[in-house]
Amino acid sequence: MSSRLRMFGRLVMVSAVVTGYVALQLAVGAGLDLRARDRSRDAPARAAAFVTALDRYAAGDASARAGIREGEAWFEDNAPSGESRSAVLTAAREAREGKSSLARERAAGLAARVEKDRAVLERDLGSSGTAALWWAVAAGALAVPTCWLRRHRRAGAADIVGLVSRFAPRQPWWRRPVFLAASGVGYGLFATGFFAVSMAEREGYKQPLVAQLLLLPCGLATLGAGLLILRRSRPRSVRSAAQALLADGRTPVLYLRSFADDATTAQVDDGMPVNVHSREEQLAAALGAVGPVIAVGMPEEPLPRLGAARFYLPRDDWQPVVLRLMELSRLIVLRLGLGDGLWWEVEQACATQPARKLVLMVPAGLPGVAERLDEHLPTPARLDKTVAGGSPISSNSSISAVITFDPEWTPHVHPVGATTRRGVRARLAALAERLGVASMVVYTSVYREVRAMKAALAAVGLRKRTMTWRANFAAQASLWRGVLLVIVLGLLGWLMFRTLLLLDPG
Numbered sequence: 360m361s362s363r364l365r366m367f368g369r370l371v372m373v374s375a376v377v378t379g380y381v382a383l384q385l386a387v388g389a390g391l392d393l394r395a396r397d398r399s400r401d402a403p404a405r406a407a408a409f410v411t412a413l414d415r416y417a418a419g420d421a422s423a424r425a426g427i428r429e430g431e432a433w434f435e436d437n438a439p440s441g442e443s444r445s446a447v448l449t450a451a452r453e454a455r456e457g458k459s460s461l462a463r464e465r466a467a468g469l470a471a472r473v474e475k476d477r478a479v480l481e482r483d484l485g486s487s488g489t490a491a492l493w494w495a496v497a498a499g500a501l502a503v504p505t506c507w508l509r510r511h512r513r514a515g516a517a518d519i520v521g522l523v524s525r526f527a528p529r530q531p532w533w534r535r536p537v538f539l540a541a542s543g544v545g546y547g548l549f550a551t552g553f554f555a556v557s558m559a560e561r562e563g564y565k566q567p568l569v570a571q572l573l574l575l576p577c578g579l580a581t582l583g584a585g586l587l588i589l590r591r592s593r594p595r596s597v598r599s600a601a602q603a604l605l606a607d608g609r610t611p612v613l614y615l616r617s618f619a620d621d622a623t624t625a626q627v628d629d630g631m632p633v634n635v636h637s638r639e640e641q642l643a644a645a646l647g648a649v650g651p652v653i654a655v656g657m658p659e660e661p662l663p664r665l666g667a668a669r670f671y672l673p674r675d676d677w678q679p680v681v682l683r684l685m686e687l688s689r690l691i692v693l694r695l696g697l698g699d700g701l702w703w704e705v706e707q708a709c710a711t712q713p714a715r716k717l718v719l720m721v722p723a724g725l726p727g728v729a730e731r732l733d734e735h736l737p738t739p740a741r742l743d744k745t746v747a748g749g750s751p752i753s754s755n756s757s758i759s760a761v762i763t764f765d766p767e768w769t770p771h772v773h774p775v776g777a778t779t780r781r782g783v784r785a786r787l788a789a790l791a792e793r794l795g796v797a798s799m800v801v802y803t804s805v806y807r808e809v810r811a812m813k814a815a816l817a818a819v820g821l822r823k824r825t826m827t828w829r830a831n832f833a834a835q836a837s838l839w840r841g842v843l844l845v846i847v848l849g850l851l852g853w854l855m856f857r858t859l860l861l862l863d864p865g
Contacts (some may be wrong), residue, residue: 550841
């Protein structure tokens, strides 16, 4: 499935969801208008009885007060907002104050006002019903290509899904939905706590002392609760490799590395005051510009690592599956390290796959990698000591260089270097600092590695401009997902509130 078709499919799906939501809101609104029309059906008779009661009260009949109160209560509960309802309530108030002549003056022409309000209600009911119908038709029309594109997406990934599904661990059907819901709670708490703490730190001196004493500790407690929930729920809510491939539909990126490096890539990266996203998560998000990222998981690990979607191979029969995955993948990203199995994968990738499919991530501070790599490459990379085996150019990065190859296996070495803010990025960062929110441009070590990878891929003709932005978004995903969740819950809450009003018999 091409990237453009996938983007189009997502746009159609989002349009269908938004259109369906608007159709539901309009349908509920039409239902409320219909109920208001039915409840105000007796308005002409009630208006006449109210005017008669006012006339009797003005003539000195004290028993007419009950009729005035009854008419006031009926119009307050059943009449739609309009001139007639306002006139009745005002006239009843004047009558209670003993101003009978003024009350009759307020109620003058009440029958005409009732008819005018009923006509407005009929017009509103017709327009809201028609709008709801057209929006529902549009939502149904968009649902058809959404379902077709979803089916087409899944059909395009059938081969590799069939292969990976054989090695996906079985999970109870309820596990992922339950922990996704828990993650949603964590995201909401995280975003709420983060903004509360930011507000307390930035504008605390402008607030009363009581507000300062409450805002900061409550914000920290909410932030901590969100972090705790996310760290417990996110590993239990991730998709397996087969599910990720079905959801995406594109040819995947195969991420290969030594299991010993999982501890390093699972570390939370720097660059934000509070961050829960690992280096591998940021790398997988950046590579998502090319395709869904899958990886062989460490056997017997209790929970899958966050980042590349995992599947698990038997220890004694993994090589044929890896070879087949190399053939079916669009890109092979290989993080160099120790271990004979890893170097067997390097050897097989060089011997069996096109040169442009291979991307090598060269670790920092690992002696002997450059020499061993040159033994496996058709054309030696001849990495400089400051790039491989020594300290990285970027002091916080665990990767010193990224290597890609042209069709003749000529290596293109791109060191991981320092990054400075320039142009639009600098202005965005300055704006975020003035607003007191997390910067949209986060220069983590993975961000620098992704910049090097982006340049390395562009050197062999694969240009993906969104890679660095994806890495930035992944570093702040908890914050922005929390904000989005609060907005979505607000919209759903408003729809539910209006629906309850419609269902309320009172």
